[in-house]
Amino acid sequence: MKIKSDDKVKIIAGKDKNKKGEVTKIISANNRIIVDGVNLVKKHVKSKKQGEQGQTVTTASPINASNAILICPKCNKETRIGYLVLENGEKHRICKKCKQDIAIQVKK
Numbered sequence: 001m002k003i004k005s006d007d008k009v010k011i012i013a014g015k016d017k018n019k020k021g022e023v024t025k026i027i028s029a030n031n032r033i034i035v036d037g038v039n040l041v042k043k044h045v046k047s048k049k050q051g052e053q054g055q056t057v058t059t060a061s062p063i064n065a066s067n068a069i070l071i072c073p074k075c076n077k078e079t080r081i082g083y084l085v086l087e088n089g090e091k092h093r094i095c096k097k098c099k100q101d102i103a104i105q106v107k108k
């Protein structure tokens with residue numbers, strides 16, 4: 001899968017079209033991704049203890065990865081992803097528009 005977690009993506013199809021968000025989880029077996037603030041569904045949760053009230057929880061549901069396009073961190077444009085194989089065998093993702101390496105930003 002070309003989209004990785006912590007990538008910024010824009011949704012290009014579906015009910016949340018044109019929304020932007022960050023990928024939080026990848027389900028590679030089904031080619032699906034979970035994006036913050038996109039495809040929100042309400043889930044009714046039963047009370048666990050006596051005297052506690054049940055509630056409605058809003059959670060993000062997975063969408064197909066083909067409905068999202070990567071936003072390049074260097075040029076801030078929606079772009080397709082290409083690959084560049086170096087001489088030592090390392091494989092890097094590159095932006096098809098600005099030809100820059102797309103590195104995954106690590107949160108601190």
